[in-house]
Amino acid sequence: MTFALEASEVNKIYDSNVHALNNLSLKVDQGLVYGLLGPNGAGKSSFLKIITGLIKPTSGSINLLGKNIRELNELKGKIGYVPQELVFEDYLTVEENLKLFASCFSISNPKERISELLKSFQLAEIRKRRAGTLSGGQKRRLNVAIGLVIDPEILILDEPSAGMDPQSRNLLWEMINDLSKKQDITIIISTHLMETADRLCTKIGIIDKGYLITEGTPEELKARYNSSLSLQITFKKIPDQNKKIEFKNRLKKIIEDCEIQEDEKSLAVRGSNLELILTKFIETSTEIIGISNIQGININPVTLEDVFIRLTGSNLREGK
Amino acid sequence: MGIIYQIFLKNIRVYYRNKPSLFFSLLFPLVFIGVFGIAFQYGAPGNSPITIGVINLDQGIPGNTIVLSQNGSKLSGNYFSQEFIQILKNVKYEDNKTYAFDINLYNSSIQAQSDLLRRNILALVIIPSNFSLLMMSKIREFVEKNHINASLNGFPPTNYTSNIVVKGDSTLLGYTITSTIVSQIANSYVNFSQANSQRYVILEGTTQTKGITVFDLTTPGLLIFAILNNLGTITAVALMDKRFGFLDRLKLSKLKPWQYIFGFTLSQILVAFVQVPIMFFAAVLFGFQVTTQYLPAFVFIFFFALSVTGMGLFLASFISNPDSAGGISAIIGTPMAFLAGAFFQIPNPVIIGKGGILGDHIFRVFDFLPATPTLTGLRLLLIDGVPLQNLSFELSLVAALSILYFVIGLIFYARRHLRTN
Ligand SMILES: Nc1ncnc2c1ncn2[C@@H]1O[C@H](COP(=O)(O)OP(=O)(O)O)[C@@H](O)[C@H]1O
Ligand SMILES: [Mg+2]
Numbered sequence: 001m002t003f004a005l006e007a008s009e010v011n012k013i014y015d016s017n018v019h020a021l022n023n024l025s026l027k028v029d030q031g032l033v034y035g036l037l038g039p040n041g042a043g044k045s046s047f048l049k050i051i052t053g054l055i056k057p058t059s060g061s062i063n064l065l066g067k068n069i070r071e072l073n074e075l076k077g078k079i080g081y082v083p084q085e086l087v088f089e090d091y092l093t094v095e096e097n098l099k100l101f102a103s104c105f106s107i108s109n110p111k112e113r114i115s116e117l118l119k120s121f122q123l124a125e126i127r128k129r130r131a132g133t134l135s136g137g138q139k140r141r142l143n144v145a146i147g148l149v150i151d152p153e154i155l156i157l158d159e160p161s162a163g164m165d166p167q168s169r170n171l172l173w174e175m176i177n178d179l180s181k182k183q184d185i186t187i188i189i190s191t192h193l194m195e196t197a198d199r200l201c202t203k204i205g206i207i208d209k210g211y212l213i214t215e216g217t218p219e220e221l222k223a224r225y226n227s228s229l230s231l232q233i234t235f236k237k238i239p240d241q242n243k244k245i246e247f248k249n250r251l252k253k254i255i256e257d258c259e260i261q262e263d264e265k266s267l268a269v270r271g272s273n274l275e276l277i278l279t280k281f282i283e284t285s286t287e288i289i290g291i292s293n294i295q296g297i298n299i300n301p302v303t304l305e306d307v308f309i310r311l312t313g314s315n316l317r318e319g320k
Numbered sequence: 321m322g323i324i325y326q327i328f329l330k331n332i333r334v335y336y337r338n339k340p341s342l343f344f345s346l347l348f349p350l351v352f353i354g355v356f357g358i359a360f361q362y363g364a365p366g367n368s369p370i371t372i373g374v375i376n377l378d379q380g381i382p383g384n385t386i387v388l389s390q391n392g393s394k395l396s397g398n399y400f401s402q403e404f405i406q407i408l409k410n411v412k413y414e415d416n417k418t419y420a421f422d423i424n425l426y427n428s429s430i431q432a433q434s435d436l437l438r439r440n441i442l443a444l445v446i447i448p449s450n451f452s453l454l455m456m457s458k459i460r461e462f463v464e465k466n467h468i469n470a471s472l473n474g475f476p477p478t479n480y481t482s483n484i485v486v487k488g489d490s491t492l493l494g495y496t497i498t499s500t501i502v503s504q505i506a507n508s509y510v511n512f513s514q515a516n517s518q519r520y521v522i523l524e525g526t527t528q529t530k531g532i533t534v535f536d537l538t539t540p541g542l543l544i545f546a547i548l549n550n551l552g553t554i555t556a557v558a559l560m561d562k563r564f565g566f567l568d569r570l571k572l573s574k575l576k577p578w579q580y581i582f583g584f585t586l587s588q589i590l591v592a593f594v595q596v597p598i599m600f601f602a603a604v605l606f607g608f609q610v611t612t613q614y615l616p617a618f619v620f621i622f623f624f625a626l627s628v629t630g631m632g633l634f635l636a637s638f639i640s641n642p643d644s645a646g647g648i649s650a651i652i653g654t655p656m657a658f659l660a661g662a663f664f665q666i667p668n669p670v671i672i673g674k675g676g677i678l679g680d681h682i683f684r685v686f687d688f689l690p691a692t693p694t695l696t697g698l699r700l701l702l703i704d705g706v707p708l709q710n711l712s713f714e715l716s717l718v719a720a721l722s723i724l725y726f727v728i729g730l731i732f733y734a735r736r737h738l739r740t741n
Contacts, residue, residue, distance in 0.1 A: 104573040
């Protein structure tokens with residue numbers, strides 16, 4: 001089995017003395033959709049720029065498609081890279097931008113490819129508009145489309161859906177799914193959104209503060225860290241503080257490994273003993289809070305977000 | 321080839337779709353053309369006489385030769401050179417009142433040279449020792465051409481040559497005007513045989529010169545100014561291509577750095593090649609007196625645009641914020657236009673004088689700026705009508721400086737932006 005990407009002990013220390021990557025080692029099998037999940041500043045972009053040869057690591061080695069990244073010349077035309085920033089020429093139209101990049105990548109049948117891309121990214125109607133005048137979502141789509149002017153063996157997308165409207169995002173996800181099914185392509189995608197990673201990726205690596213914390217399929221990760229449910233009870237009106245405390249203490253006594261999260265009008269509990277939680281949580285809450293003050297009870301499957309919070313102790317969206 | 325063309329096309333499109341670029345590169349210089357054109361087209365320079373010196377080295381008509389004028393009187397001694405000086409004295413501006421020159425006659429060339437260096441005189445006209453012999457050869461030409469029966473004993477052959485020299489600082493307006501007028505008058509005086517009436521016009525002693533206006537002299541400067549104004553856009557584009565990841569994105573493509581630079585440079589040269597005819601046209605509308613030398617001017621423009629591209633690449637390797645590119649470029653470019661004398665003459669001390677390692681040519685402080693020799697070359701071409709083949713010194717200087725500037729800019733840009741770090 002050859003790996004599409006083999007990164008070993010990669011460190012990146014910027015001039016500003018920021019240690020962006022810490023001994024990061026990562027292997028990605030060919031044909032996977034690999035998600036690099038982490039909050040802002042985790043080092044995702046740095047890592048992706050290093051594996052595409054755009055910046056040099058401080059130390060460590062990278063093999064991409066079986067070639068050392070230092071031999072970038074041999075990899076040219078095989079790597080599709082979509083940077084996190086919008087990178088195209090604002091003064092050129094959508095079509096002119098695609099033409100420019102297609103020409104720089106010397107692809108064999110540019111006209112056909114471009115009209116394909118215009119169609120699949122729903123840019124055909126605005127092909128004559130200057131890129132600078134597009135909406136945020138349209139710009140994002142163009143940014144990704146440019147990465148696909150070539151038929152890459154490996155496609156690297158740095159937060160492609162950030163700033164996209166829901167329609168564009170769905171479109172992009174469909175495209176990525178199609179792409180990964182249709183051909184033998186490896187896709188590495190970075191995101192700070194659980195939803196993206198969960199829906200798109202066959203394997204996920206969680207990265208924080210430059211460290212690779214854990215790896216696995218979305219299901220594995222969820223299972224490993226939560227063989228459990230999360231139950232949430234919402235109240236009609238804010239319950240007495242004493243009652244809340246009493247409720248929490250009682251629960252902790254009954255369910256040893258439970259974890260409780262609360263806000264004003266709700267309480268959530270998580271734990272591994274499903275039966276116990278289900279029965280005791282409802283029993284105790286009706287007893288202490290009173291059935292009349294209970295608005296509803298939700299049973300939530302564990303999300304990757306939960307996994308992440310447990311792993312890093314921080315919230316994804318806010319970063320550290 | 322396709323890649324280079326696409327890069328070229330991209331830059332051209334950015335240029336004409338970008339309002340500030342269009343403004344600085346075209347509209348702004350055109351406004352200058354308008355302002356200078358209206359302000360200076362009618363007024364001949366200063367409408368006051370230019371103080372010049374004349375040394376007459378003419379040895380006169382040889383004593384044993386008989387030269388007769390057309391009315392039969394015998395001419396002798398310094399007749400021709402005296403007449404020539406008289407004509408110069410009588411030259412008037414177009415207003416028909418103001419004399420063009422205030423002439424100091426010198427016997428000693430040392431005194432004349434020192435007055436020239438002190439700018440007591442703005443130009444020094446040296447009438448050569450064989451001036452009379454030259455005139456005699458021209459009479460022979462006239463006589464032979466018109467089959468006049470006359471004795472030409474002692475007259476030199478028709479291909480006899482002699483040079484009137486006009487010395488001075490070629491960046492000074494007074495010098496340029498003087499040398500142009502003197503060469504016009506000398507040509508018509510000496511070549512009287514080519515048009516019968518000409519001699520008589522001159523002999524009337526009221527020769528008018530179609531005065532070169534200040535505007536004529538300024539137009540080449542404004543061309544330089546316009547091209548220097550591209551510096552902001554060149555710098556900004558070179559910088560933004562890096563800053564916003566365009567070059568990085570292209571690093572993964574088959575585009576090679578030299579192709580990027582080549583396409584980039586070509587586009588800048590094309591911009592200059594479009595600017596210049598538009599400016600020319602506008603200048604002509606405002607009364608610029610074009611010589612037929614405007615096509616060779618593009619050779620100078622080519623090299624100058626190359627040097628400005630080099631400067632843009634250079635600046636782009638030091639500036640990090642594209643928003644400041646315009647401002648910094650203006651701080652650098654505009655003084656260059658001034659120092660080159662694009663708007664008005666400024667003193668430009670000589671480093672290497674005549675007779676130095678450059679032979680007949682001089683090298684002045686601001687000749688290090690490609691704008692200066694470009695301007696000198698353009699003036700000589702466009703105003704004085706000097707053919708390109710006689711400008712090999714200026715052209716080589718411009719070419720050498722431009723290539724130097726370009727290479728320096730390229731090295732800095734490549735080190736800063738075309739390498740992976
Ligand atoms: N060019 C740079 N110079 C200095 N520090 C940088 C640079 N790029 C990123 N960093 C720092 O490196 C860390 C990781 O950044 P980045 O790789 O962009 O994370 P992410 O993409 O996960 O948000 C951050 O602390 C960021 O400030
Ligand atoms: Mg990032």
